[in-house]
Amino acid sequence: MNPTPPLNGIKVLDFTHVLAGPFCTRLLADFGADVVRVESTRHPDYPWPSSYIHADGRHASYLNTNRSKRSVAIDLKHEAGRAIALRLATAADLVVENFSAGVMSRLGLGYETLKALNPRLIYVGMSGYGNTGPRRDWTSMNMNLQGYGGLMLTTGAEKDPPIAISNSWNDYIGGLHACFGIIEALAQRETTGSGAHLDLSQFECSVSLIAPLVLSSAVNKSSPKRLGNRSARYAPQGVYRCDGRDEWCAISIQNDEQWRALTAAMGNPELGSEARFANVCERMRHHDEIDRRIEAWTSQLPNTEVEKRLRSAGIPAERMRRIQDIVDAPDRSKAFARAEEPRVGSMLTTTLPLSLSFSPSAPFRPAPKLGEHTQEVLKDWLGIPDSELVELNERGALV
Amino acid sequence: MARIIDFGSLAVAYATRLLAESGHDVIRIDLSGGDALRRMGPFLGDNPHLEHGAYHQFLNAGKRSLSLNVESPAGRRIFTELLQKSDALVASRPLPLAEEELRNIRPQLVFTKVEEEEAELCAYARSGLLSLTGQPDGQPTVLGSHMIYLATGIYVAVGTSAALYVLNQTGQGQTVCVSMKDCLETFIEQAMVEYAFSGTKTERRGSRGTITAISGALPCKDGHWVISQINRPGRWEKFMDWVQDPELMADPSLALDENQNKKKDFIMDRIFVWARKFTKTDLVEEAQRRHFPASPVSSPLDLVEDPQLIARGFLKEMNHPKFGRILFPQGAIASVRGNSLSPAPTLGQHNREILAELGYSEPDHRTLTEIGAI
Numbered sequence: 001m002n003p004t005p006p007l008n009g010i011k012v013l014d015f016t017h018v019l020a021g022p023f024c025t026r027l028l029a030d031f032g033a034d035v036v037r038v039e040s041t042r043h044p045d046y047p048w049p050s051s052y053i054h055a056d057g058r059h060a061s062y063l064n065t066n067r068s069k070r071s072v073a074i075d076l077k078h079e080a081g082r083a084i085a086l087r088l089a090t091a092a093d094l095v096v097e098n099f100s101a102g103v104m105s106r107l108g109l110g111y112e113t114l115k116a117l118n119p120r121l122i123y124v125g126m127s128g129y130g131n132t133g134p135r136r137d138w139t140s141m142n143m144n145l146q147g148y149g150g151l152m153l154t155t156g157a158e159k160d161p162p163i164a165i166s167n168s169w170n171d172y173i174g175g176l177h178a179c180f181g182i183i184e185a186l187a188q189r190e191t192t193g194s195g196a197h198l199d200l201s202q203f204e205c206s207v208s209l210i211a212p213l214v215l216s217s218a219v220n221k222s223s224p225k226r227l228g229n230r231s232a233r234y235a236p237q238g239v240y241r242c243d244g245r246d247e248w249c250a251i252s253i254q255n256d257e258q259w260r261a262l263t264a265a266m267g268n269p270e271l272g273s274e275a276r277f278a279n280v281c282e283r284m285r286h287h288d289e290i291d292r293r294i295e296a297w298t299s300q301l302p303n304t305e306v307e308k309r310l311r312s313a314g315i316p317a318e319r320m321r322r323i324q325d326i327v328d329a330p331d332r333s334k335a336f337a338r339a340e341e342p343r344v345g346s347m348l349t350t351t352l353p354l355s356l357s358f359s360p361s362a363p364f365r366p367a368p369k370l371g372e373h374t375q376e377v378l379k380d381w382l383g384i385p386d387s388e389l390v391e392l393n394e395r396g397a398l399v
Numbered sequence: 400m401a402r403i404i405d406f407g408s409l410a411v412a413y414a415t416r417l418l419a420e421s422g423h424d425v426i427r428i429d430l431s432g433g434d435a436l437r438r439m440g441p442f443l444g445d446n447p448h449l450e451h452g453a454y455h456q457f458l459n460a461g462k463r464s465l466s467l468n469v470e471s472p473a474g475r476r477i478f479t480e481l482l483q484k485s486d487a488l489v490a491s492r493p494l495p496l497a498e499e500e501l502r503n504i505r506p507q508l509v510f511t512k513v514e515e516e517e518a519e520l521c522a523y524a525r526s527g528l529l530s531l532t533g534q535p536d537g538q539p540t541v542l543g544s545h546m547i548y549l550a551t552g553i554y555v556a557v558g559t560s561a562a563l564y565v566l567n568q569t570g571q572g573q574t575v576c577v578s579m580k581d582c583l584e585t586f587i588e589q590a591m592v593e594y595a596f597s598g599t600k601t602e603r604r605g606s607r608g609t610i611t612a613i614s615g616a617l618p619c620k621d622g623h624w625v626i627s628q629i630n631r632p633g634r635w636e637k638f639m640d641w642v643q644d645p646e647l648m649a650d651p652s653l654a655l656d657e658n659q660n661k662k663k664d665f666i667m668d669r670i671f672v673w674a675r676k677f678t679k680t681d682l683v684e685e686a687q688r689r690h691f692p693a694s695p696v697s698s699p700l701d702l703v704e705d706p707q708l709i710a711r712g713f714l715k716e717m718n719h720p721k722f723g724r725i726l727f728p729q730g731a732i733a734s735v736r737g738n739s740l741s742p743a744p745t746l747g748q749h750n751r752e753i754l755a756e757l758g759y760s761e762p763d764h765r766t767l768t769e770i771g772a773i
Contacts, residue, residue: 006561031561048589048610049629049656052596060596064588133710138687140627143608144694147616147625152606153698154543155532162616162623162696163540166531166601166609167589176553177417177731183560184421184732187567204713204731209546211728213699214714216441216453218726223700224441224453229520229541232440237520239529239538248539250524254517316518318525320539323590323601326527335584336591348595350588353581354558358573359565 005032005362010186011381013038013085013092014069015109019047019142019168020202021098021126022065023175028182029068030352032362033094036377037071038085039370041399048168054343056369063341064349066367072378073371073399076107080397084378085109090117091381094182098126098202101136111197121195122185126178130201140203145170149206154213157228173209174202235283236290239320242303248320249303251294251310259283261313266297339364374398400424401563404481405462407491409545410515410579412436412458413552414559415489419461419740420733421560426481426753427459429466429746431771437746439545443722450721450745454545457728461740466747466773469495473772479504480757486566489559491515498574507572509562513555514578515548523547526583531590534605551582607667612659613638616696617671623696624679626670626686630656641689644669715739747773 010033014025022037022045029035039045046059047066053059072088075081086109089095095114097104104110104125111123125131128140143164146152151169152162178200185196207214217223229250231237236259237252253259256279263272271293277283283290298306303319310317326333327348334353341347343366352361378384384392392398405415405427412427419425429437433449436458442451449455465481468474475495482488482501487509494501501510516522523529523541533539541547558575565571589610590601601609606623608614614627628634635654639647647669652658659666674682679695686693697705703726708714713734717727719742733740750773754764767773 006565027557050596051593051599060592061589064592129707130711133707135707138694139690139692140694141614141629141692142610143614143616143627144625144692147606147623147696148694150544150697150699150702151542151546152616152623152625152696154546156540156543160534160540161618162606163533164604164606164608164616165528165542166603167528167586168610169542169586172586172588173550173553176550176557180417180553180556180560181421181732181735183557183564187560187564188422190567198735200731200735201707201711201713203707204711204734207702207708207713207728208731209549210544210699211730212453212457213441213544214702214728215457215725216443217698217700218703218714218728219443219722220441220445221700223698226543229538231520239520239524239540241538248524248529250518250520250529252518252520316521318518318521320524320529321527322530323527323587323594326584326587327591327594333584334578334581344596348591350585350591353585354554354575354577356558356562356565356573356575358571359561 003358003360006356006359007031007033007183007186010034010094011092012036012094012096013088015095015097015099015104016126017045017098018171019065020171020174020178021096022047023171024126024178024182025096026065026068027175027179027352030361035069036088036373036381037066037069037368038076039071039073040075041073041370042075044370056343058343058367063343063347063367067339067341067349068362068365069368070373070377071368071371072374074374075397075399076109078397080392080395082108084392084397086114086117087382089114089121092118092121093186094122094124096124096126096178096182100139101127101131115195115197119194120189122182122189122198123195124178124182124198124200126174126200126202128201129203131199142168142170145203145206149203150210150214151206153223154210154226156226158226160226160228170202170206174200174205177205177208230287235280235287236294238291238294240291240295240298242298242306242319243301244303247303249298249306250318250320252316254316258315261315262310265309265313265315266294268293341366371398401486402426402484403487403489404428404485405489406494407489407513408436408515409454409458409548410551410555411489411491411513413549414555416458416461416730417553417556417732418559420730420738421736422738425462426749427462427464427744428469428478429464431466431468431773433746456743459743460727462744463749463753464744464747465750465753468772471770471772473767473770477754477757477767477772481753482508484757487511487559487563489513489555502572505572507566507570509559509566509572509575511555511559511562511575511577514580515551516579519545519547522579522583526580527587527590528583531587531601531603533603535603539603547583548579550586551577551579554582612656612663613666613670615667617667617674619674619682620676620678622679624674624682624693625696626691626693628691630659637689638691641685642670642673644673712737717742
């Protein structure tokens with residue numbers, strides 16, 4: 001038996017836009033699914049506005065997020081276009097969309113309609129708040145979910161303002177949860193023979209990641225303290241300023257032996273034998289003072305030197321890497337790889353950061369031009385003859 | 400429904416929780432005496448007890464607990480017998496037997512091997528994510544709530560689920576390898592793309608957004624709120640209809656994307672001055688009525704009463720044997736599937752039940768308990 005990617009042969013009709021949905025369907029494509037994006041010249045889509053835009057209108061963000069997919073251009077507001085979309089949905093295993101609540105129904109492509117045509121269909125909605133509940137019509141962006149989902153007020157220390165992360169964290173978290181739910185639904189379909197409607201809420205995905213603290217608040221009737229860079233188990237722990245502009249090193253002392261090694265590395269071995277720093281409880285009590293002493297030492301040295309000295313002494317320490325440090329590093333991570341992209345020769349792209357010993361992942365393919373695969377997919381999936389394609393084109397259904 | 404063994408720390412515990420949310424039979428092998436996960440605060444009822452940890456109570460819900468001394472010969476034997484009757488083993492702890500032995504015992508096994516990082520802060524610093532989080536002029540900050548482990552856990556769940564799907568289709572077992580280091584680095588994707596294509600270096604921006612100009616959390620009368628919008632034709636004018644700020648309205652060129660980006664801090668500062676006299680609810684409801692993406696900034700305690708989480712059954716009342724009637728977070732997948740999870744098991748709660756499933760008698764159970772195998 002020749003090993004194939006796990007989702008080989010699974011047909012995905014992808015109505016998603018921006019990032020969470022397209023990220024999810026890229027994961028499915030890497031697992032070998034045949035992902036067909038339904039696109040339109042009327043609403044050119046990109047996951048985020050990039051600083052590089054190719055002559056064909058594709059943003060760098062699109063090239064990375066929508067690689068390994070095919071594109072069909074259909075006018076969903078055109079009657080014949082909508083009819084084609086319905087036929088594609090009838091042939092599909094999966095429909096994924098992340099419109100606001102109700103949009104797919106207004107296009108005549110709601111779950112009930114498609115289910116009647118294709119009872120084995122798995123239909124996935126990934127709107128901001130889900131298609132039910134009092135917030136179903138709220139629109140949301142990543143930053144909204146960072147604030148509303150609790151990330152901003154669980155990050156940082158007590159009295160800090162809300163703290164965000166400068167990336168679309170929640171889109172990735174929502175997309176990953178959706179991908180998991182989809183593969184599970186495909187497996188369950190093997191047993192039950194019927195499809196499913198997954199009405200995912202990206203808000204709930206975000207809240208899930210801080211749910212232990214929500215649970216604690218529900219029982220204790222107060223939010224737990226914000227710890228910043230400190231730990232409830234180890235001390236000292238922190239991100240310390242080093243020599244240079246905005247240079248930092250993270251240090252986490254996980255036992256008494258490491259504490260003594262740290263004080264020796266700092267040239268203050270006498271601190272290591274002081275009773276008031278002798279164990280983790282004492283060090284937590286005097287954390288502010290310890291931080292000042294550590295920083296008096298680190299601020300004299302480049303962070304590479306702090307990291308080197310501490311690690312050779314067996315202490316967990318890592319300098320703060322910037323994006324360029326990760327991307328330009330000679331031993332670059334397995335998270336990124338080069339992929340062929342004819343628009344620019346080749347590009348660095350995100351990989352699936354996991355490996356299966358038997359099932360390969362699918363090879364990278366360049367992101368599609370808008371409508372590049374319309375004819376090909378209509379033939380592959382539906383067996384539509386050339387003559388009908390010409391006619392559809394003339395009627396303006398394919399745009 | 401598959402039987403899955405959970406033998407790991409935080410990332411694995413969230414991965415197997417997702418599998419439990421999806422309806423699988425998950426058995427957590429608890430170390431006798433209780434592991435670090437059970438010792439993580441905060442504690443429910445502020446009681447630092449093995450059964451009170453919030454992470455334990457959330458992450459182990461929906462699972463069964465088998466407390467096993469895997470170092471003892473009898474404990475190893477039970478582990479082996481359990482493996483023979485399981486579909487997947489998800490592990491980040493050292494295993495009681497060699498990897499090749501797993502396949503001999505159970506050729507069709509899905510074995511997910513996870514490398515979890517022990518020093519969270521260091522892992523975050525190395526991944527590049529630390530440079531994206533925190534005040535621009537202050538100390539960069541790790542994401543709260545240990546969420547980088549849970550984020551890794553979703554990848555672990557995805558990989559395990561894909562391998563289970565292959566098992567289901569072909570009868571083929573396999574090993575899935577996931578490293579937390581690689582998973583974390585994928586989350587810098589956005590900054591990576593901008594840097595690789597045009598040298599743009601993304602930096603941390605406190606509570607303000609980095610992608611679009613009008614984006615971020617701002618203080619208001621009773622806390623903070625978030626406004627975040629993509630600029631489309633006509634949006635700026637509609638926004639000004641609402642905000643009515645004379646300084647912003649004096650410069651109509653701000654309707655253009657590039658001008659907004661150049662003056663994004665000025666724009667956000669003006670919005671702050673205008674918004675601070677209103678409450679979160681006033682601002683967010685009016686913004687949503689006008690189709691501007693806005694939301695409150697919530698603390699964990701605020702979320703306990705959130706009408707959307709309650710209406711959709713994400714937060715559901717549970718009669719907990721220890722804590723009584725509480726609102727319990729079911730999780731994003733359980734919420735979608737309409738499943739309700741059982742409360743997290745007490746240490747070894749299902750020893751007797753699981754041993755019976757493996758064919759042990761009641762006297763066997765007593766003997767195994769006496770010799771300290773369970």
